Amino acid sequence: DTLTGLSEEEAHGHNWLLSVHIEDRQEVQKKWHNMIVYNTPFEEIFRYHHRVTGLITNVKCTATDVTD
Numbered sequence: 001d002t003l004t005g006l007s008e009e010e011a012h013g014h015n016w017l018l019s020v021h022i023e024d025r026q027e028v029q030k031k032w033h034n035m036i037v038y039n040t041p042f043e044e045i046f047r048y049h050h051r052v053t054g055l056i057t058n059v060k061c062t063a064t065d066v067t068d
Contacts, residue, residue, distance in 0.1 A: 003059065006049035021047035021056060032063075039065055 004011065004019035011019070022030050024046040035042040042063040047056050 003048045003050065003057050005053065017050060021046050021049045023047075035063065035065055 001007070001011065004016065006016065006019055011028050014029075014032075017025060017029055017032070028044055031040075031042055031044055034040050042061065045058065045060045047058055049056050
């Protein structure tokens with residue numbers, strides 16, 4: 001992936017959080033957890049830290065829990 005440096009397989013599950021900037025990770029993880037557990041909307045601006053190039057990219061992520 002051009003934002004994170006992780007392949008799809010590496011980013012599977014919660015592993016994508018490993019590419020969230022260390023200073024943003026705890027807050028993003030908490031809000032992601034709340035979305036899953038409490039079905040709250042997730043909308044957050046945070047930074048990805050590319051694991052290979054070191055490039056830092058600001059992103060705005062919006063997500064909702066989708067269940068069958």
